[in-house]
Amino acid sequence: MCSSMTLEVKPSRRRSGEKRSMQVSSLNEVKIYSLSAGRSLPEWLSDRKKRALQKKDVGISRRIELIQDFDMPAVSSKIKVSRDGQYVMAAGTYKPRIRCYDTYELSMKFERCIDADVITFDILSDDYSKIVFLLCDRYVEFHSQHGRYYRTRIPKFGRDFSYHYPSCDLYFVGASSEIYRLNLEQGRYLNSLQTDASENHVCDINPAHGLFATGTVEGKVECWDPRTRNRVGVLDCALSSVTADKEIDGLPSISALxxxxTLNMAVGTSTGQVLFYDLRSNSPLIVKDHQYGLPIKSIQFHNSLDLIISADSRIIKLWNKDTGKVFTSLEPEHDINDVCIYPNSGMLFTANEAPKMSIYYIPVLGPAPKWCSFLDNLTEELEENPETTVYDDYKFVTRKDLDNLGLAHLIGSPLLRAYMHGFFMDIRLYHKVKMMVNPFAYEEYRREKIRQKIEETRAQRVQLKKLPKVNKELALKLIEEGEEPQNARKKKQKKMPSILNDDRFKVMFENPDFQVDEKSEEFRLLNPLVSKISEKRKQKLKILEHQETLGEEEEEEPEGKPSDAESSETSDDEKGWVEEVRKQRRLLRQEEKLKHQKWFKEDQQTVLEPKFFEIKAGEEFRSFKDTAKRQKLMKKTLGDRLQLEERVGALSVHDTTVGSKQVTFKLKKSEQQKKQQEAEKHHHQERRKLRRSAGHLKSKRGRGRPFH
Structure with a gap:
């Protein structure tokens, strides 16, 4: 289950007393903290106006600005971290530029504008002193500390490059079948490597043994040995990524590598699959599909947890490289261009299709970097104090809530953002509509809060035998049993803890739905002496309530033997047990009789209404009866059939050649039979006047035939 929220925290000691906001999302119980959440200020504003705006706007003043000015004018395309971890380099537009950020100072160190957009770049030194940029106009630029050092041009448009440290060679791949080699020690181009592909998209060099691999547009990976400059193997990844249940137009190309x-390699395709290989096998160990059909743009490894971090333009997925099970995932608001992991930490940087570059911190992956170690303290405070979570700018509402507010017509408009089983809407709009629908909601809320505060202050007073609001008699019974055992047998037993102090039964004394119904039949039968005992407890309850109102303490009876009054009362209770049971049974019988009499009166008052949808059984439906019985009847003689049809007075004759015929006849009846029929008819008429309805019995049980 995925959820997101905004948290208000105190980020560090140097910023103590100042609350900050942080957006948190959780998937598979892995929390992801977005450190770049919040609005950014326009860069054309002066410092004075920025400070004034921060004072006025609470959302801007509460944001966490981990690195100052960590953004681009329009879009950021690539982002990398130097080997020493001190500098973060980013390339963006518009205008095309590169920015370097010093993590020790938490600010931007320098900015350089260049002539064309940066396709990719690489930091060759431990710091920012040697950087190589591949531009979109076929130029390759080399930069040092002071600025651009040298620039050269490659024959074809480049798409990626890799640096081979042992030989100081730069390998460029692009819109050509050749791989261009530029030796930085000699300062000249060397013989190119000829591939079988029409174009090459990506490349990479294994730092362990120096194997060079390039991904082609045909969906193949070609591996070369830089020492002999010969191809040592070809891997067909397109056929392994195509599945029967997924239709793909053409073969997928390689988009990430x-x-x-020494032996593992991950390959990303243009159709959204990631294939994990062992170099000793030509079939992938596991194939992971992002299910979006978008090209894979970045692949990173996290060796401590055996995770692969793959990203397309929409989602970043962290999954296990052995099982393929998703560890967690992250969906930024804007499209992703590049992903970079800060070494030996749980921090991620992303270059987005937006001015602001995103920073995410996942504590499960590793600790925070040294230059922002206060993040670990922040996350620990948030886990210890989960009540500090507040929803900031949006309110989650369901479809039922929208119907109650009269906003169902806004579904599909920009005012509602669909999410899971509901929608997100602006909190200001929600409060306005809520006030219009129920203008007295705030007053009720205020009264409830005041009542809760008063109850809290009352609970802090010193009171004797504070009884709950629900099931007071049961609580009083439990208190009496806990204080004073009824017989010596209970004294010998171990003292059991009272359920009044048990949190599992807390709701029974707080929620009115758990109130014991003393008028129910079960309660009266299971508690034959409830009348006498309840009277005693009610008297005691009145005394306790009177003491609570006056704030007086109850005088306790000295310990020792029970008084004579109590002993006499217990003996009377034991003697009158049978009488009380008989009395309760007698009362229950009388109540049952009254109920039956009431039901009988209601039945007498009810008037039968004709049900036109019911089909009454009559002689006209005799032909629709069982066909087997009718066939047996046809085999009999005419005399036998006349005897069977004597009561009906009708005879049906079926002939397959001519059709069906019906013969109607009347038997001559004697005077005695006529008198008997008239008597029966008169008797039925009297019964119809006196009878009561039995239609409900027929509809429920389905027994017997209805009266006519």
């Missing part, structure tokens, strides 16, 4: 250790 990354080595892991």
């Amino acid at each position: 990354k080595f892991d250790g």
